[in-house]
Amino acid sequence: MTVDIIQSLILGIVQGITEWLPISSSGHLALTQLIFNIRVPVFFDLILHIGTLAGLVGFYRTDLSKIFRSIIFPRSMEIGELKEYRNLLMLIIIGTIPTAIIAFALKSLFEFSFYDIFLLSIGFFISGVFIFITNFFKKGSRSINKFDAVLIGIAQGFSVFSSISRSGITISLGMIRQIDHIQLVRFSFLLSIPSIIGGSVFDFLLMDDAQVSTIGNIPIASYIMGFLSSAIVGYITIKLLIDIVNKGKLHYFAYYCLALALILLIYSFL
Structure with a gap:
């Protein structure tokens, strides 16, 4: 089934908002497709994720540049800054390992959850509970350590379940662990980069002939619209979430997830 430019715009906006807010992008994309009575090809879904990734890279371009410099041009950095960004890179690598193991192990098991209303409700419930619990913890001030990186990486791995929010579960866990909010949000977002890239490459390589044949069913304009809308809206949403976390209002999203x-x-029992 094709996706027209209006549908791609809406899907891109939904992806851009829900990828970074703690309410699950995959779950909302599934609901949006059910509303439109469409099932987008895997490749179109990849384009949406690459769009939000582009927005993320644009937002954290300074941090990413310094991580790159700490490896390739270490002499161009001051000692303190060099240590900070090499440590950040190490933590991202440590967190990525459990994410990759869990995601690849459970991806095929959880694929069926994408279009099952009952299972979507379970994922939103889990996200809501985790986010709600953060309301009982004071603002943290700890720096992220290796153990935190492993725990957050494990949590991110379980977000392969369609309606478990990646940002919701990772940021909530970090807040429970009393990690400084600024460090936590940055780490959560940067940790998602290898996860999104790896997942996208994995999905692309595993497309079968039937999935490949559907790529041409969608107009190029729809692909472009989906990419641009998800990138732009995603960039704006990152700013919004940082402000929400800093103001201690993340738990408000728990009510939305639990209500949904x-x-x-x-609805699943009607």
């Missing part, structure tokens, strides 16, 4: 979980649960 209840609605979907009731």
Whole structure:
């Protein structure tokens, strides 16, 4: 089935908002497709994720540049800054390992959750519970350590379940661990980069002939619209979430996730 330019715009906006807000992009994309009565090809879904990745890279371009410099041009950096960004890179690598193991192990098991209303409700419920718990913890001030990176990486791996929010579960866990909010949000977002790239490459390489044949069913304009809308909206949403976390209002999203979980649960039994 084709995706027209209006549908691609809406899907891109949904992806851009929900990829970074703690409400699950995959879950909302699944709901949006159910509403439109369409099922987008894997390749179109990849384009949307690459769009939000582009927005993320644009937002954290300074940090990414310094990570790159710490490896390739270390002499161009001051000692303190060099240590900071080499340590950040090490933590990202440590967090990526459990994410990759869990995601690849469970991806095929959880693929069926994408279009099952009952399972979507379960994922939103889990996200809501994790986010709600953060309301009972004071603002942290700790720096991220290796153990934190492993735990957050494990949490990110389980977000392969369609409606478990990646940002919701990783940031919530970090807040429970009393990590400084600024460090936590930056680490959570930067940790998502290898996950998104790896997942996208994996999905692309595993496309079968039937999935490859659907790529041409969607107009190029729809691909471009989906990419641009997800990138631009995603960039804006990152700024919004940082502000929300700094103001201690992340738990507000728990009510949305829990309400949506209840609605979907009731609907699944009708």
